[in-house]
Amino acid sequence: MPLRGDRVPLRLRRVERPALTRSSLYRLAVPIALVVLGAVMLALLVLAGGVLLGLLPYPGR
């Protein structure tokens, strides 16, 4: 066990991890949420880009 003053390689350091980050629900749900929200964002950007470039019909114009 390293004592105060000893140098410890980075890979051996144990960093405090909040309990929530180790739960399986958190590990699974966060990437799914990120992918879903990212896909919605891209779809909306494609539609808005299509309107901006005049490629899509825009009833509001």
Add this chain to the structure above:
Amino acid sequence: MTATQALPVASAGVIILFALLVFRRFAQRGGMHLLLWGIGLSLFGVGSLAEAYSALGWHPTVFRLWYLGGAILNAAWLGQGTVYLLAGQRLPNVLVAVLLGYAAAAVLFLGLERLLGWGVGIVATLIAFHGVIFTWAIYRRWARRWSGTRLAGVLTASLIAGSLAAAYLIFAVPLDAAAFDAAQPLSAQYREILPAGAQVRRLTPIFNIYGTIALVGGALYSAWLLWRKEILPNRVLGNILIAGGALAIAFASTQLRFGLADYLYLAELVAAILMFAGFLLATARAPATAAAPAPLRAESSS
């Protein structure tokens, strides 16, 4: 009280409280991102207050403030706050590369379409595909080497200039007051009130595309970084809520523009609540106790 009257009042209440908290945090800690978020939230609040006023009667300035603050500017200013927050993570560099990459792809393939008479589907696919390649090339060759902080300043100056131009255009355009009906939400009748083909309408997608990439993209990127590092789960969840809130209003706006459905006022309230909850969660202090094993820290010998 009808939904047309109640929803904007509720949205305005949430957003004003949210903006006051953000400005108070800015006064205590400073930070350009907090100032810009506060401005973006104030513009959101102006839009909601204008909706609430318009449920009672017509005033041309109120309508113009609704269109300027609620429809054009608020997402872009909120996103600009995120640009500053993530300047160290090169978000401004990525944004500039995306804008330049897709602008180059659009100019190239829209020009070729006029010469060769391609169909809309082919041109859209070519722009979407080559936009990614051009963005990547511009980022690798130039944009990643620029200073993120300076680039954020350039983007802010551009946003200020664009906002002034939008304000001039909306206050210069003639409105058709006869088309106004206080019983209907503004989102259901703004097309008839604004003249067809008004220049200011063409600006709206530009600001909203920029705001969506910066605000939603920035929040998702932050959440992903923190999730991967397995730290600050409150910020991960807070950023997801912020992204979800911003997308709720973007989704409702898109449906409205395509004439599919109009639930913009409800989406604004949902967005206000989700973003406020996300901000509170993201800025909450981490609990002092942790279930993880006791930390073993290496102390510097020097």
